Structures are given as C-alpha cells and as structure tokens.
Amino acid sequence: MWTELSATISSLAVAFFMFEKYLNYFPYTIRGYVERNFRKVVNFVNPYVEISFPEFTSERLKRSDAFFAIQNYLSTSSTENARRLKADVVKDSQSVVLSMEDYEEVTDVFNGVKVWWASGKIPPQSQSISWFPGSEEKRYYKLTFHKRYREIITKSYVEHVLKKGKEIEVKNRQRMLYTNNPSKDWHGWKATKWGNIVFEHPSTFDTLALDTAKKEEIKKDLIKFSKGKDYYTKIGKAWKRGYLLYGPPGTGKSSMIAAMANLLDYDVYDLELTTIKDNSELRKLLIETKGKSIIVIEDIDCSLDLTGQRKKRKEKDDDEADKEKDPISKKKKEAEEESGSKVTLSGLLNVIDGIWSACGGERIIIFTTNYVDKLDPALIRRGRMDKHIVMSYCCFEAFKVLARNYLDIESHELFGKIEELFVETKMSPADVADNLMPKSDEQDEETCLKRLVEALEASKEEARKKSEEEAVLKTKDGVVTEG
Ligand SMILES: Nc1ncnc2c1ncn2[C@@H]1O[C@H](COP(=O)(O)OP(=O)(O)OP(=O)(O)O)[C@@H](O)[C@H]1O
Ligand SMILES: [Mg+2]
Structure with missing residues (x-):
C-alpha cells in the first residue's frame, strides 16, 4: 500500500511540475479554465500553501517595497544554496551583492519550520515593442510552506523577512x-x-577639529535621535531634528554636516533656496525627500532675504497704495517678483515644522550661517532648530586633532609655543589646516609647524595693530565730542 501511495504522490508531483512548465503552451483562451480545474484537484491533495509577492503593486509604476526587501533577504541565504545567481555591483564598484536568478529555488528555516522561496517572472502578455527592455515582464517571489504553519509564517516569518531585508538594503x-x-x-x-550624485565626502568626527567634549555631545545627540522612532511617537512629535550651525568662515560647518551624514549613514539633500519659485514648490521638494536624510540649507542668511521679510512687509503695506498708482514702480515690482524667489519666511517655517514636515520622518534639517544675529528669531527658536552649535576659531585641542591628521604627530617641541599663541590669536581651522599641510615631499613636520607659528605671530601682530588703531580712533572721537 505504501509503495502504491508513494508512487501516486510522485506521479502527482511530476504531473504538477509538467503542468506548471507547459501551462504557457496552452492556447490563451482555455488556459484559465484548465488551470482553475487542475488547481482544484491539486489543492485537494496538496498540503502546501503558496504566497506570491509581485514586483509591481496595483499601481503599475510603483515598485513593491516588499519585493525588494525579499530580494535583499534572499541575497544572504541564496548565495549558499542557489546555483544560478545574479550579481549587482554596489557601493562604487567596491562590493557585489548576489541574488537569485529567475526560476531558482532556495529553502529557509524559521523557528524549525522549513519554507521554500522561488523566483519567477510572467512574460509580457502583449507583443508590443517597448522603449524600456524588460519593462513588461512581471517578476515575483513565491513562498511555499506547509498549511500547518500558516499562522506562524503569515504572522511572524513574513514580518521577519521584510525587516531583515530592509536592514540589508540600508x-x-x-x-x-x-x-x-x-x-x-x-x-x-x-x-x-532632485538631481543626485554619489555622496563621498571623507569628513568624519575623527577628522573634525573640535573640542572633544563638544564632539561627543553632538555624536550622542545624533545617535539618540536616530534611534528615537518610538520615543518621538510617544511624545507626539514628528521624527525630525533641527540643527543650526553658525560661526565664521572656514570653521568646519560644511565638514560637520558631512561628518554627521557619515556617522548616521544618511543621504544629504542640499537645498538651494534661490532657485525655488515659491512656497508650494518648496513643499513639493520636501515631500520628495526620503527618510534617513539630512536636509541642508547653507548660508541661510544669504539664500533669501528672510531676515527682514516680516518687517518689510509691514512697511510695504503702509506705502503700498502710493506705489500701486505709479506705473513705473509697479512694473519694476513685477519684474523683481518674476526673477527672484518668492519663498517666504512663513513658507520656510511651515516646511520645517508645519503639518507637512511630518511626512516621512527621520529627517535632520540643518541651517548654516556666518551671522546668527541676522536671522529672524522665529526661524531659529528651539523646536525648529533644536540644537544650536557654534563653530568657533581653532583652539589648541582642535589643533592637536589637525596635527594628528595632517602630520601624524602627537607632540612636538613647538607645541608649547603654539598653545600660547592660540590663547591670544583667532585663526580658523581652515587656515590652520592649510599651514599644516605639506606642499611638497621636501616639507617635513618641522617646516609645517614653523609655518604655522609664523602665521599665528603675523595674525597676532595684525590684531594688535588693529586694536591700537581702534583705540586711537576712539580717543579722537572722544576729543571731537568733548570739543
Ligand atoms: N573643524 C575643522 N576640522 C577639520 N577641518 C576643518 C575644520 N574647519 C575647517 N576645516 C578645513 O577647512 C576647509 C573648509 O571648511 P568648511 O568648508 O567646513 O568650513 P565652513 O565653516 O563651512 O566655511 P563657510 O562658512 O565658508 O562655508 C575644509 O576643507 C576642512 O578641511
Ligand atoms: Mg560651508
């Protein structure tokens, strides 16, 4: 009896295999009918359940996130099992990600339950000629498991696969x-x-010349934010954080942004406000940004006249009536409006923390400026710009980081003198770095450090002269007023 039963099962398996394989050769009109009835018979004896995950969801153009998550998940297990693999080169030709070829099958075990994954594709129905090769093919993954485990597979396993797949994608x-x-x-x-290129800035927190305590504080703040999804949901706040970086030119604001992106593995969106026509365009741009990203507006004080916009509007209202009457000024106004950006302060505020800002989540918004006093207080209040980071002139501790990076030295006899000079002089890390960088093979650390000492002394001398001149001017002023 057993022999007979096993023979029946194997013939059924063969029949099923043949059916699946040759189904496409049936005339299209009767294919559906044959398939339906055959499946009825098979379902009666077949204890296995199948779930398919198509590449495209119902909206034809949107690729399914689940499909990609599964592809990534299977890329790890399939490399060991599958015989035919596809290679994808990622990370600037540095590494290869392997995935299953079409019609391959691999097995996976979850909590002791065995499942089968197979990949396949439905050939194009119409014989039309397309500009995009392969665009008509519909690929899918098929998951097969015993119906006894329906609960565990549909509830926990699929969730596990999607989560792991997303992690691999990141x-x-x-x-x-x-x-x-x-x-x-x-x-x-x-x-x-948005136009994009690969982000490859080498700046990291290790190469950043900054006070160690401050560096650690910023790093902790960023990491806390990136892990804070549940916390932000709990407190009812959109998952985003604003940073304001301000300080003189060449103090490392842009380098800091790159270091932040490298630390968190985020994309960077460099938003150029001057080319945006109006607030609605600004909003559209923001909606199109993805999560895990840093949105940067550099030199916010120069990008737009956001600073005095509110004040100006008020003044404008007063003499609006006079100007409207004058045709020349009306034309001028129109021309100005056409050429310039109409993004307003309130538009920008809305994008940062209006109702739209919550779309997507996990975003960091960074403004940089050289003149923090010029900005409207509403723009930089806490909640909008949650953390204000001042990037200041180079101190001795920051210098030591630069010396380590640029010259590979931890100490030198000139360090004592340099430390003294830093107390009295203001020099940006960009200038210090420039002095420390060897300009030819002949220049050793001694030469570079001496050059820095000379530059610091020159800057000290300049500052002394300037303050003397100012003092003279002040006394003169005093004499004049008294006189
Ligand atoms: N704190 C720093 N640590 C390490 N390198 C720095 C630092 N500050 C400046 N540099 C060096 O100086 C160069 C200019 O720095 P960066 O562009 O970050 O300055 P910035 O503050 O953005 O200036 P700006 O206000 O003009 O935009 C960088 O290429 C970097 O090598
Ligand atoms: Mg900069």
Whole structure:
C-alpha cells in the first residue's frame, strides 16, 4: 500500500511540475479554465500553501517595497544554496551583492519550520515593442510552506523577512548627495525634482577639529535621535531634528554636516533656496525627500532675504497704495517678483515644522550661517532648530586633532609655543589646516609647524595693530565730542 501511495504522490508531483512548465503552451483562451480545474484537484491533495509577492503593486509604476526587501533577504541565504545567481555591483564598484536568478529555488528555516522561496517572472502578455527592455515582464517571489504553519509564517516569518531585508538594503545602499533642480526642468521625460550624485565626502568626527567634549555631545545627540522612532511617537512629535550651525568662515560647518551624514549613514539633500519659485514648490521638494536624510540649507542668511521679510512687509503695506498708482514702480515690482524667489519666511517655517514636515520622518534639517544675529528669531527658536552649535576659531585641542591628521604627530617641541599663541590669536581651522599641510615631499613636520607659528605671530601682530588703531580712533572721537 505504501509503495502504491508513494508512487501516486510522485506521479502527482511530476504531473504538477509538467503542468506548471507547459501551462504557457496552452492556447490563451482555455488556459484559465484548465488551470482553475487542475488547481482544484491539486489543492485537494496538496498540503502546501503558496504566497506570491509581485514586483509591481496595483499601481503599475510603483515598485513593491516588499519585493525588494525579499530580494535583499534572499541575497544572504541564496548565495549558499542557489546555483544560478545574479550579481549587482554596489557601493562604487567596491562590493557585489548576489541574488537569485529567475526560476531558482532556495529553502529557509524559521523557528524549525522549513519554507521554500522561488523566483519567477510572467512574460509580457502583449507583443508590443517597448522603449524600456524588460519593462513588461512581471517578476515575483513565491513562498511555499506547509498549511500547518500558516499562522506562524503569515504572522511572524513574513514580518521577519521584510525587516531583515530592509536592514540589508540600508547597509548596502549607496549614499547620495541630492540637489534641487530648477523648477523649469521639472517637466518632461524622466524629469526629477532632485538631481543626485554619489555622496563621498571623507569628513568624519575623527577628522573634525573640535573640542572633544563638544564632539561627543553632538555624536550622542545624533545617535539618540536616530534611534528615537518610538520615543518621538510617544511624545507626539514628528521624527525630525533641527540643527543650526553658525560661526565664521572656514570653521568646519560644511565638514560637520558631512561628518554627521557619515556617522548616521544618511543621504544629504542640499537645498538651494534661490532657485525655488515659491512656497508650494518648496513643499513639493520636501515631500520628495526620503527618510534617513539630512536636509541642508547653507548660508541661510544669504539664500533669501528672510531676515527682514516680516518687517518689510509691514512697511510695504503702509506705502503700498502710493506705489500701486505709479506705473513705473509697479512694473519694476513685477519684474523683481518674476526673477527672484518668492519663498517666504512663513513658507520656510511651515516646511520645517508645519503639518507637512511630518511626512516621512527621520529627517535632520540643518541651517548654516556666518551671522546668527541676522536671522529672524522665529526661524531659529528651539523646536525648529533644536540644537544650536557654534563653530568657533581653532583652539589648541582642535589643533592637536589637525596635527594628528595632517602630520601624524602627537607632540612636538613647538607645541608649547603654539598653545600660547592660540590663547591670544583667532585663526580658523581652515587656515590652520592649510599651514599644516605639506606642499611638497621636501616639507617635513618641522617646516609645517614653523609655518604655522609664523602665521599665528603675523595674525597676532595684525590684531594688535588693529586694536591700537581702534583705540586711537576712539580717543579722537572722544576729543571731537568733548570739543
Ligand atoms: N573643524 C575643522 N576640522 C577639520 N577641518 C576643518 C575644520 N574647519 C575647517 N576645516 C578645513 O577647512 C576647509 C573648509 O571648511 P568648511 O568648508 O567646513 O568650513 P565652513 O565653516 O563651512 O566655511 P563657510 O562658512 O565658508 O562655508 C575644509 O576643507 C576642512 O578641511
Ligand atoms: Mg560651508
């Protein structure tokens, strides 16, 4: 009896295999009918359940996130099992990610339950000629398991696969630096609002010359934020954080942004406000940004006249009536409006923490400026710009980081003199770095350090002269007023 039963099962398996394989050769009109009835018979004896995950969801153009998560998940297990693999080169040709070829099958075990994954594709139904090769093919993954484990597989296993797949995607993804395209280029074939290139800035917190305690504080703040999804939900706040970086030129504001992106593995969106026409365009741009990203507006004080906008508007209202009457000033006003950006302070505030800002989550917004006093207080209040970081002139501790990075030295006899000079002189880390950098093979550390000492002394002398001149001017002023 057993022999007979096993023979029946194997013939059924063979029949099923043949059926699946040759189904496509049936005439299209009767294919559905044959398949339906055959499946009825098979389902009666087949104890296995199948779930398929198609590449495209119902909206034809949107690729399914689940499909990619599964692809990534299977890339780890399939490399050991599958015989035919596909290779994808990621991270600037540095590593290869392998995934299953079409019609391959691999097994996986979850909590002692065995499942089968197979990949396949449905060939195009129509014989149309397409500009995009392969665009009509519909690929899918098929998960097969015993119906006894339906509960555990549909509830826990699928969730586990999607989660792990997303984690792998984050690890493998190439980070991007985006910048907004002018809105006149937003239309047409394949037009996108953001242009992108691979983000490869080498700056890290280790190479950043900054007070150690401050560096650690910023790092902790960033890591706490990146892990804070549940916390932000609990307190009812959008998962985003604003940083304001301010300080004189060359003090490392841009380098700090790159270091932050490298620490958290985030993409960077460099937002150029001057090319955005109005508030609604600004909002559209923001909606198109992805999570795990840093949105940067550099030199916010120069980007737009956001500083005095509120005040100006008030003044404007007063003499609006007079100007409207004058045709020349009306024309001028129109021309100004056409050429310039109409992004307003309130538009920007809305984007940072209005109702729209919550779309997506896990975003850091950074403003940089050289003149913090010029900014409207509303723009930088806590809650909008949660953390204000001042980047100041180089101190001795910051110098030691630069000396280690640029010259590979921890100490030198000139360090004592340099420490003294730093107390009295203001020099940006960019200038210090420039002096420390050997300009030819002949220049050793001694030469570079001496050059720095000379530069510091020159700067000290200059500062002394300047303060003397100011003192003279002040006394003169005093004499004049008294006189
Ligand atoms: N704190 C720093 N640590 C390490 N390198 C620095 C630091 N500050 C400046 N540099 C060096 O100086 C160069 C200029 O720095 P960066 O562009 O970050 O300055 P910035 O503050 O953004 O200046 P700006 O206000 O003009 O935009 C960088 O290439 C970097 O090598
Ligand atoms: Mg900069």
